[in-house]
Amino acid sequence: SNLRRQRSGKLPPGPYPFPIIGNILQLGKTPHQSLTKLSKIYGPLMYLKLGRRNTIVVSSPDIAKQVLQKHGQVFSSRTIPAASAAYDLSLKSLVWLPVACKWRNLRKICKEQMFSSHRLDASQRLRQEKLKKLCDYVHDCCINDQVVDIGDAAFITSLNLMSATLFSIDFAQFNSDSSQQTKEIIRGLMEVAAAPNLADFFPVLQFVDPQGIVRKTKSYVAKVFVVFDDLINQRLKSRGGSLDHPVKNDLLEAILDHSQTNESELTFDVLKHLLLDLFLAGTDTTSITVEWAMTELLRNPEKMSKAKNELMTVVGRNKQVEESDISRLPYLQSVIKETLRYHSPGPFLIPRKAEVDIKINGYTIPKDAQILVNVWAIGRDSNIWLNPDSFEPERFLDREIDFTGRDFELIPFGSGRRICPGLPLAYRMVHIMVATLIHNFDWKLEQGMKPKEVDINEKFGLSLQKAVPLKAFPVKL
Numbered sequence: 001s002n003l004r005r006q007r008s009g010k011l012p013p014g015p016y017p018f019p020i021i022g023n024i025l026q027l028g029k030t031p032h033q034s035l036t037k038l039s040k041i042y043g044p045l046m047y048l049k050l051g052r053r054n055t056i057v058v059s060s061p062d063i064a065k066q067v068l069q070k071h072g073q074v075f076s077s078r079t080i081p082a083a084s085a086a087y088d089l090s091l092k093s094l095v096w097l098p099v100a101c102k103w104r105n106l107r108k109i110c111k112e113q114m115f116s117s118h119r120l121d122a123s124q125r126l127r128q129e130k131l132k133k134l135c136d137y138v139h140d141c142c143i144n145d146q147v148v149d150i151g152d153a154a155f156i157t158s159l160n161l162m163s164a165t166l167f168s169i170d171f172a173q174f175n176s177d178s179s180q181q182t183k184e185i186i187r188g189l190m191e192v193a194a195a196p197n198l199a200d201f202f203p204v205l206q207f208v209d210p211q212g213i214v215r216k217t218k219s220y221v222a223k224v225f226v227v228f229d230d231l232i233n234q235r236l237k238s239r240g241g242s243l244d245h246p247v248k249n250d251l252l253e254a255i256l257d258h259s260q261t262n263e264s265e266l267t268f269d270v271l272k273h274l275l276l277d278l279f280l281a282g283t284d285t286t287s288i289t290v291e292w293a294m295t296e297l298l299r300n301p302e303k304m305s306k307a308k309n310e311l312m313t314v315v316g317r318n319k320q321v322e323e324s325d326i327s328r329l330p331y332l333q334s335v336i337k338e339t340l341r342y343h344s345p346g347p348f349l350i351p352r353k354a355e356v357d358i359k360i361n362g363y364t365i366p367k368d369a370q371i372l373v374n375v376w377a378i379g380r381d382s383n384i385w386l387n388p389d390s391f392e393p394e395r396f397l398d399r400e401i402d403f404t405g406r407d408f409e410l411i412p413f414g415s416g417r418r419i420c421p422g423l424p425l426a427y428r429m430v431h432i433m434v435a436t437l438i439h440n441f442d443w444k445l446e447q448g449m450k451p452k453e454v455d456i457n458e459k460f461g462l463s464l465q466k467a468v469p470l471k472a473f474p475v476k477l
């Protein structure tokens with residue numbers, strides 16, 4: 001195959017691979033940073049060998065556009081992680097299915113039945129109740145002079161916003177040890193999913209499962225499915241039981257309505273996988289974005305004041321922020337864009353795969369190569385952004401640039417046919433959570449801490465966490 005490769009063209013430049021391990025050691029603990037440094041040397045289209053796997057790293061808007069849009073068809077599938085063996089991901093999961101009939105059907109259900117503005121408006125009240133709970137919790141912390149772990153509060157709220165939107169219930173409680181089971185399962189599943197799996201670099205290890213990742217994933221998935229089974233069965237029963245069952249405005253109801261009237265391929269099993277995917281893809285990403293936004297606002301008190309003043313003017317004192325207010329809050333929107341520019345939760349998006357050998361900028365991308373789009377590098381590139389390392393929401397105020405996948409310098413949700421289908425819900429949840437936290441409370445850092453001392457180190461994983469959790473004291477207005 002080496003011979004064939006030489007004939008079919010040359011690979012993009014990249015660091016020289018060691019035998020067997022290739023460039024794995026060059027990744028280090030923060031691969032997004034290591035790869036950003038390497039791409040400064042080798043360019044925005046770079047080739048590495050990670051174990052046995054050909055890997056292409058894309059680090060410019062121009063090449064991202066070629067990969068995700070111009071040649072979108074060729075790069076529309078994904079490399080499947082070894083943990084997928086745990087539950088047939090590649091056959092059932094929206095995130096991993098190749099772009100074909102099953103995937104299209106699920107995307108259509110997401111777009112039309114779940115994340116349309118009509119459906120999201122209908123479920124808004126469910127989310128508003130969860131924000132009230134967040135407020136109550138923070139309020140209690142005020143009274144007891146207790147510090148808030150903002151990432152944790154955001155995670156609980158994201159999980160509850162998701163479970164309310166989908167099922168009209170809460171999956172997690174503040175300050176309680178009981179009924180945390182679902183929260184712990186989802187946390188655990190995310191942790192095993194995020195652990196770098198040796199078997200992904202050395203497919204031969206797939207059957208050995210050296211770190212027990214497949215085993216753990218299997219056991220977590222089984223537990224989540226027990227919860228989902230119950231919820232779906234209960235709902236089916238209440239729907240079938242009487243004609244006047246209370247109609248719920250959640251997305252489970254919407255899907256069941258849809259599959260009742262359509263001979264769609266949505267079996268019970270596929271529905272469970274879809275729900276699991278939505279939780280896994282939507283909870284952490286959302287809460288991490290909120291934690292980063294709060295981190296930057298606490299580091300930059302003058303930006304915090306601007307955002308609070310805007311809320312005071314547009315929403316008004318003693319009024320809860322609602323999703324319909326977001327469109328009238330341009331500064332808040334810029335705060336979120338700026339957060340996603342600098343702290344994109346998925347530093348490499350979700351890896352894609354080359355379906356066939358293909359030429360880009362004169363170089364050959366070999367068939368089956370894994371494609372990482374380094375949005376972390378793009379967001380911090382001084383050729384694209386003025387003062388990339390300073391948090392300046394203002395840069396977006398007078399620019400027509402958004403993250404819906406058409407401006408390739410800002411693609412935290414990806415682009416093209418596989419762009420994040422949950423974007424419309426993520427958009428609402430992130431804005432409304434940050435707005436609620438800053439409109440109803442002032443925030444103080446721990447005694448003696450200066451704004452610029454708030455830690456912004458990152459911990460690499462499936463999504464980029466803060467290395468040190470953000471903690472702050474709320475003060476009632």
Ligand code: HEM
Nearest residue numbers: 094095281282285286349350412413414415418420422426
């Ligand atoms: C701030 C929050 C979020 C961010 C930054 C984010 C980001 C992303 C990214 C980068 C991708 C891969 C896109 C690509 O390959 O081009 C993706 C895919 C996906 N996201 Fe999100 N996401 C967020 C929230 C959500 C939410 C709330 C949901 C569901 C309710 C969700 C569901 C999904 C699913 C199912 C996929 C896989 C789609 C496919 O492969 O066809 N995401 N997301």
